[in-house]
Amino acid sequence: MQQAHIPQQRTDRQPVVIRVQGLWAGYDHQPVLEAVNLTVKQGDFIGLIGPNGGGKTTFFKVLLGLLAPWQGTVEIMDCAVRQGRRYVGYVPQQVDCDRAFPVTAWDVVMMGRLGHRSILQRYTRQDAQQVSLALQSVDLLHLKNRAVGTLSGGQRKRVYIARALATEPQILLLDEPLASIDPQMETHIYDLLKTLNERITILMISHDIGAIAACVKTVGCLNRTLYYHGDDHITSEMLEMVYQCPVDLIAHGVPHRVFPKHLSEEISDD
Numbered sequence: 001m002q003q004a005h006i007p008q009q010r011t012d013r014q015p016v017v018i019r020v021q022g023l024w025a026g027y028d029h030q031p032v033l034e035a036v037n038l039t040v041k042q043g044d045f046i047g048l049i050g051p052n053g054g055g056k057t058t059f060f061k062v063l064l065g066l067l068a069p070w071q072g073t074v075e076i077m078d079c080a081v082r083q084g085r086r087y088v089g090y091v092p093q094q095v096d097c098d099r100a101f102p103v104t105a106w107d108v109v110m111m112g113r114l115g116h117r118s119i120l121q122r123y124t125r126q127d128a129q130q131v132s133l134a135l136q137s138v139d140l141l142h143l144k145n146r147a148v149g150t151l152s153g154g155q156r157k158r159v160y161i162a163r164a165l166a167t168e169p170q171i172l173l174l175d176e177p178l179a180s181i182d183p184q185m186e187t188h189i190y191d192l193l194k195t196l197n198e199r200i201t202i203l204m205i206s207h208d209i210g211a212i213a214a215c216v217k218t219v220g221c222l223n224r225t226l227y228y229h230g231d232d233h234i235t236s237e238m239l240e241m242v243y244q245c246p247v248d249l250i251a252h253g254v255p256h257r258v259f260p261k262h263l264s265e266e267i268s269d270d
């Protein structure tokens with residue numbers, strides 16, 4: 001079996017921050033997640049790959065308490081999801097917004113502080129400090145008064161990362177953080193995520209194998225069930241699941257890959 005190597009090691013002997021056992025979940029009586037098991041330890045940086053519709057976002061919804069499991073248990077920081085989710089920051093896949101929407105970057109990040117108070121309480125100086133710190137850590141404090149709809153896709157993504165950071169999370173869930181971001185900004189976000197991982201456990205969904213290889217410590221593949229063994233390898237089996245066709249993998253430390261022709265290309269060549 002050929003493997004692409006991700007040159008980082010998983011942290012061991014750390015406390016467990018997420019424990020999922022025998023999880024089944026889905027919609028309208030159709031299962032999407034089947035018998036999913038996962039143990040995440042403090043300091044992990046796990047990349048989740050998988051085919052479209054494989055259940056990655058659904059898995060995050062369960063971890064965020066937005067979708068109830070049909071069967072199985074989910075614990076976050078040793079608590080049920082309802083209590084544990086306050087330790088979780090979330091960056092959604094879609095951060096699009098109308099250009100005329102009259103909300104500033106500062107306002108969006110301040111929304112991250114809502115979980116720290118009742119909705120009727122005023123924001124405090126500590127809230128403002130946290131928002132300021134979060135914007136600083138994504139290098140956007142200078143744009144705090146800009147309407148969020150007038151920012152670039154990459155800047156907007158960083159605003160949403162800042163919003164997640166303003167919740168003071170111990171765990172960060174990122175759904176496709178690099179979608180629609182230019183290559184230069186990608187590198188900036190990889191670096192940011194690596195720095196954040198020094199203090200925050202991260203789970204990241206991505207279709208971008210390059211992003212996974214550049215950032216994460218370990219990788220799993222979610223296609224209804226989760227294939228994860230705490231390894232730092234992307235196997236050819238995982239890639240076949242993602243691309244749904246056979247994939248040859250050539251790896252020399254940093255992954256270099258050669259993909260064979262897809263069946264459809266071979267047919268059109270004839």
Ligand SMILES: Nc1ncnc2c1ncn2[C@@H]1O[C@H](COP(=O)(O)OP(=O)(O)OP(=O)(O)O)[C@@H](O)[C@H]1O
Pocket residue numbers: 027028032050051052053054055056057058059
């Ligand atoms: N609210 C919903 N109601 C009914 N079915 C849904 C709902 N949300 C998702 N699904 C279905 O559940 C399956 C898994 O979707 P999910 O978004 O979790 O996949 P994914 O792995 O994140 O996909 P992608 O890589 O395309 O983002 C899909 O078949 C999808 O159509």
